[in-house]
Amino acid sequence: MEDQNQEQQQPKAPENNPLEFSNRIDLSKLREAVTLVKSELGKVIIGQQDMIELLMISILANGHSLIEGVPGVAKTVTAKLLAKTMNVDFNRIQFTPDLMPSDILGTSIFNVKNSEFEFKKGPIFSNIILIDEINRAPAKTQAALFEAMAERQITIDNMEYEMEPPFLVFATQNPVEQEGTYRLPEAQLDRFLFKINVQYPSLEEEVQILESKHRQKNMDVESMIVSVLSAEQIAEYQDTIKEIIIEDNLLKYIASIVNSTRTNANLYLGASPRASIAIMDASKALAAINGRDFVTPDDIKHVAGPIMAHRIILTPEREMEGFTAEKVVQQIVDSIEVPR
Numbered sequence: 206m207e208d209q210n211q212e213q214q215q216p217k218a219p220e221n222n223p224l225e226f227s228n229r230i231d232l233s234k235l236r237e238a239v240t241l242v243k244s245e246l247g248k249v250i251i252g253q254q255d256m257i258e259l260l261m262i263s264i265l266a267n268g269h270s271l272i273e274g275v276p277g278v279a280k281t282v283t284a285k286l287l288a289k290t291m292n293v294d295f296n297r298i299q300f301t302p303d304l305m306p307s308d309i310l311g312t313s314i315f316n317v318k319n320s321e322f323e324f325k326k327g328p329i330f331s332n333i334i335l336i337d338e339i340n341r342a343p344a345k346t347q348a349a350l351f352e353a354m355a356e357r358q359i360t361i362d363n364m365e366y367e368m369e370p371p372f373l374v375f376a377t378q379n380p381v382e383q384e385g386t387y388r389l390p391e392a393q394l395d396r397f398l399f400k401i402n403v404q405y406p407s408l409e410e411e412v413q414i415l416e417s418k419h420r421q422k423n424m425d426v427e428s429m430i431v432s433v434l435s436a437e438q439i440a441e442y443q444d445t446i447k448e449i450i451i452e453d454n455l456l457k458y459i460a461s462i463v464n465s466t467r468t469n470a471n472l473y474l475g476a477s478p479r480a481s482i483a484i485m486d487a488s489k490a491l492a493a494i495n496g497r498d499f500v501t502p503d504d505i506k507h508v509a510g511p512i513m514a515h516r517i518i519l520t521p522e523r524e525m526e527g528f529t530a531e532k533v534v535q536q537i538v539d540s541i542e543v544p545r
Contacts, residue, residue: 230449230498235265235442239494241433242290249426250283251417252410258494259401259511260287260375264439265446265490268398268483269354269374271339271389271515275381278403284335284375285427291439292432293332293371300342302385306349310359324361329353332371332436339376340386347393350374354396371439391474391518398483399508400515402531449489450499454544459484459505465537466517471528474518483512502543510534 239261246257256272260283263270272280288295298309311327328334329350339347353359357368376397379386394400406414459481467475488504495504514530523533 228496228498230445232445232493232496232498235445235493236496238434238438238442242287245290245430245433246283246286248429249286249417250279251413252406253279253283253403256280256283256401256403257287259399260284261494262487262490262508263375263398264371264373265442265493266398266483266486267371267373267443268486269376269396270399270401271394271397272375272377272401272403273380274377274403275405276379278405280377280403281335281337282426284377286430288333288335288375289427289430290432291333291371291434291436293436293439294369295333295335296328296331297335297337298328299337300339300346302341302343302387304342304346306346309346309349310353310361313362322362324364324366326366329359330366330368332369332373334372334374336374336376338378338386340378340389343387344390347387347390351392351396371436371443394515395477395479397515398487399511401511446486446489446493448498449492451485451489452500452544455500455502455505456485458502458541458544459488461541462505462509462538463513465541466513466534469533469537471520471523471533471536472517473520476513476516480513480516484508487512506538509538 242261243257250257260270260272272284274280285295285297307327309327309329311325311330313322314325315321316323336350353368353372354374357370357372359366359368374397378389463476463478463481463484466472466480469475484505485500487508488500491504491507492498492500510531513534517530517533519528519530519533
């Protein structure tokens, strides 16, 4: 009887076109908004479609993203312009070795007029936070972000201050330069939904970049971008993502993938249940972007790498042999039987 009910719940394809499905959730506005954002970014950013797609998923899934790549591949510019497509507050914080936690969170200042301490909010109190070169600040400054990123609140002097939604952190870091940098704590990495590895552009894309830069001359690229999303719309679309359907067998599929990282001989540290939740939320967002109100195994496979690679640690032996976290995640995903 249960099988019959589950069968009835599957999306039905219209008779006139077996490739089209009739959604039970209206995704037209959400897809239109994603198209508009991509169109605005396309005025300036050439290529980097994978990064843009993962950042859009990050916004819809209400998760933070760590963007890693060599200097000059448009990490900061993309995150900054993406924030500009949304009509919300935006702050950029440049991380440096001498940055203190109070420089981010804020501090209590004595007001001589009323002889009381008043809390002066720091730059973390915004909707979109761009942290540039996040690995240039020491561990105590990194720790200042833990509560804000995980719980969307700050506790100072026994007072809790809620972050206004949406609250999203986009952070960049350079993977090759080691001087003057600090390794991100594992607890910090685990709070990022995605770690996005930004690659060099292709030859054709680089030619387009040069042509575009030549045409723009001294034009301010930020003035070319207009806001197409409001805070209310973002909240609405994030709620829509929660309604995307995911079958029980796919939930077990996600759990099996993540659980396998904890018993894999190549890994010293596996992924936590937070990774399972992240895969579920991100696969829902990807399904919605692709016009489906239900998750498929391909959605899960697509997001598993950027979600888990920064959450696992290779054994020293495998690291010396040249293994990468991405390769191990791919091996694990390929080894798990796909639900039918």
